[in-house]
Amino acid sequence: TQLLEQSPQFLSIQEGENLTVYCNSSSVFSSLQWYRQEPGEGPVLLVTVVTGGEVKKLKRLTFQFGDARKDSSLHITAAQPGDTGLYLCAGVQGAQKLVFGQGTRLTINP
């Protein structure tokens, strides 16, 4: 059983469309991180959200932490082919462990 469930696991859309990726758990996390991974490379941090209800924006990407700190979402506006990649959410568990969701593989078609 995955502690963090991401949905959808796969998403293929056309350039210019909007999309939302969800990261859900029954557990409360002190903070949640979003990473992006390119083929053949390790994940790279995009953002950390700490406060329940917090919203952070990174250009066309908007990240939100749920009020109860159990879930998060990533919304991409006007997706570009350069947004293609594997998106991973990760929750801090017990201060010294980072638990990852299974990832959302996003493909943006020109």
Added chain:
Amino acid sequence: NAGVTQTPKFQVLKTGQSMTLQCAQDMNHEYMSWYRQDPGMGLRLIHYSVGAGITDQGEVPNGYNVSRSTTEDFPLRLLSAAPSQTSVYFCASSRETGMGNSPLHFGNGTRLTVT
């Protein structure tokens, strides 16, 4: 700075063989960890260390050993490889041991196949 360096990039082992995956970081990070990445499973924590001489188990530690004799190095040992250990292995480090305070910096992975 090189960041987190993993060697080798690719490895093929026969069942029962042993090997060590190397990981080194040049950022003077206290926290280091090993993850394995399998399709549909995300990244699962194998072992982690909050400083030289200190290691602890993650979610999936069975079949793997680690040690941390220096701040820079955190090798992962497979004592008797099994096909279930076929995976991509990532080493990661962080400046602080409190995971919410600083991000993980990942290496580029080692792709291991056990036949």
